[in-house]
Amino acid sequence: MLDKNGIAKRIAKEVKNGYYVNLGIGIPTLVANFVRDDIEVEFQSENGVLGMGPFPFEGEEDADIINAGKQTITTMPGASFFDSATSFSMIRGKHVHLTILGAMEVSENGDIANWKIPGKMVKGMGGAMDLVASAENIIVAMMHTNKRGESKLLKRCSLPLTGVGCVTKVVTNLAVFEIKNNQFYLLERAPGVSVAEIKNATEGTLVVEGEIPEMNL
């Protein structure tokens, strides 16, 4: 089974040379730590920066330079700043190649829910609805089950949706899935996790074709 860093490490393998990538808050933010350093990638943050770098050294934080998680950051050579409309032109206009975001629930038809628990928690969707409505290459990073051990990979989402039929790939602490034909296709198992364990933890329709390899991290 993977921890959050393990999920990020696996997703980092999906980041290809020449990609502009938008990373969501939480596990997705960790992906930047694991991207191979022999490829050229630029990270976009929807609050208005392209070419995000690592966190600043202590004492060098700048209140005017933050990411979408409101964390202080630095920029890489070649970076740019822009307004929020330009930022979402990059996203809506499909100029960003890969979007990685977290979710509370994902369904077998590619719906995603990650912004609201009615009566309990309403933080808002931020840029997530814009991202999932337009991006063609979306990877969801999430824990496979909730704190009560219930599956978050469902037949239908129970929470208010963020987007419909948009998720194509899911990486959890247990496995990697592709979503197509209204089903979760099991692609890889996390180290030490059996197909039976994955079946048990998945409420949505699961397709297991042939021998399922263990992830190569």
Place this chain on the structure above:
Amino acid sequence: MINKKVDSIEEALKGVSDHMTFMLGGFGLCGIPENAIAELARKGVKNLTCISNNAGVDDFGLGLLLQNKQIKKMISSYVGENDEFERQMLSGELEVELTPQGTLAEKCRSAQAGFPAFYTPAGYGTEVADGKETRVFNGKMHVLEMAYKADFAFVKAWKGDEAGNLIFKGTARNFNPLMCGAATITVAEVEELVPLGVLDPNQIHTPGIFVQRIFQGEKFEKRIEQITVRQRS
């Protein structure tokens, strides 16, 4: 040159009253019009509708107006990190309209640019699209979103001049340039009000035509929400 400079914060906020709709720039606490917000809190105007990506934190930014119960309705994309906001929203004291961030940006820009409405794919199939017109373009569903209408826009820039020209710094730019000229009156507060001719016309982010009043803010706290650092190796 048409002079936009006002000499005091009182003059900058002249005409502000109860029941008005305001746009306020900023993302989180980054690039928010701190001086205008402090003055709105001091004036105590009430029943306000505020269009702002976020709602500040409990004791800073728009959180100050929430504490005073000056806000009737918030229009935002993300409102986490604010306990008082959550309390007022869940108890029904505060009306909240959550809008996707890119849509919020474009609703400001449309108001600035004279577009009454636009279609976006964001929010289709979700409760954000409830009651809105939808239409297929290129085989994909889109939602019709209306431009905002506001009485005042309060924005914050790094540098500006008396002609109202503005330059922003870093990610403090965010929604600020889009709100300029998107309301009846745009009030810009700047860290540094420089003499005419100092700003290079090639480097202006927002031309002065979109700004009605400009002043140098007395104080900018520029609070950081999440200080994240790395170790020197």
